[in-house]
Amino acid sequence: METRAFVRRTLLSVLCAAAAVAIALPAPATAQEAPPPPAILSPRPSALVKSKFVITGRVAASVTGLSVGGASASTVTVLAADSEGATFTVEVAVTYGRHVIALSATSDGATWSQPATIAVWNLGAVKRDVRLVLVDKSDFMLYVIRWNAVVAAYPIAIGMRGTPTPTGTRYLARPSASPSSVWGPFRMRLYRKAWVRVAYRVRVSGRLRTRYRKVLKLVGTPYYIHGTNDRDSIGTPASHGCVRLWNKNLRVFRGLTYKCQLTILRP
């Protein structure tokens, strides 16, 4: 019995000693903990940007570099870190269209953070406005722009090559009932600004005379934004000048565009 107790005590002490050694020793070498992903401060998501623009944000203090995916970056600058982290700026060049740019941080060239992503739009030389609908005939897309950000983008059908959709600035009317199913659930007429001659009467030497003056008015055009019963036509030049949307998109579009200016671009 004494021998068994001795053995038990000895084993227990050996195990305790091993545990103490294991706690005292440093942990085996592992990869350095990845820094948190960069926080992008500007531009904001879905922003309208030019072909060259700057991304700014904050990264952890240990970060010394950034890698950029989804666009070509010319200059990456990480400023000196303060107690809360470092500020970075990245000059980015993008082509036309939508781009999802991913930024990853690195502290020693081998440790990468999870990427922070941001989607931006480069739609060329677009007049920056608070509320705007942009129809781009070159890529069969309609963009709803608010506060210089694209809030919605829908594929469209435009006029055939013999009956093209006119370009320029138009104004959207309120939705009106659709006379036929080929127009979808409703349609919205496009107006344009035009100088119109208006007659008025004046008394000259005791006699009423007709005079004319020009006033700037909104004049209706024969073109509409409307739905369609021909789903396959969207994405092609298929109409006689109108802009067609899928019916489900048209219903959402109506809620976004009250009193909006509409610009039709790129023949």
Added chain:
Amino acid sequence: MVALALFWQPASSFATLTGSIVENVGVKTAKLGLRDSTDAARIGGAYKRVKNTDYDFTVWEYRFGKRNAAGKYGLQMYSKGNHIVFTFVINCTTLKTKNGTHVGTTEATLAQRYGTKLHKSVGPVYTDYYMGTRNGRTDFWVKAGKVHHIVISRY
């Protein structure tokens, strides 16, 4: 598009369209730039004629062949108020080009047959393979890897 007037050409029932597509020119012997009555006779068979006057201009649409499930006709031909044809739209599989390309041909086969003649433009729904000039242009609209419809137009 609203059809204001619908004319029925009394003829035999719509027969299946057959013949050749001539790239950048027309269908069978019908050509862009000719009068619509001439082209309709050259295509032959029965057709429907629809007039649209909703716009600043009048558009005549000639519909040949059977109507498919999507509401498209085998061949649609468009002319303006001057009755000069400016567009053919081919939706049926029986009309083929000289090298055998037709609606339903795969994208890879199309690219292989025409090679560098075709330019490519990717859109949100379709990919457009096109060739020609504004006096005669052919567009192969590709969707889900196959030619969905063919458009021959001038503008």
